[in-house]
Amino acid sequence: MQRIVIHVKDDTKINALVSFLNEINFIDVESEEKEVSTISRKGDLRKLFGIWENRDISIADIRQKAWR
Numbered sequence: 001m002q003r004i005v006i007h008v009k010d011d012t013k014i015n016a017l018v019s020f021l022n023e024i025n026f027i028d029v030e031s032e033e034k035e036v037s038t039i040s041r042k043g044d045l046r047k048l049f050g051i052w053e054n055r056d057i058s059i060a061d062i063r064q065k066a067w068r
Contacts, residue, residue, distance in 0.1 A: 008014050014031075021029050 018029055021027050
């Protein structure tokens, strides 16, 4: 038995490809779920301390700009 790995670029086409391959009687299809990678960035939260220091801004200003 030989194994072939197929990388599908368009995730919307996977079902059509799998159903086509299942119709061929000499092919056994084993599908593996793509692992969802969580980005693990190790950062230093302390670097953000004081970024709003010396800025004249209020929560009302932020809300007003958010609704524009």
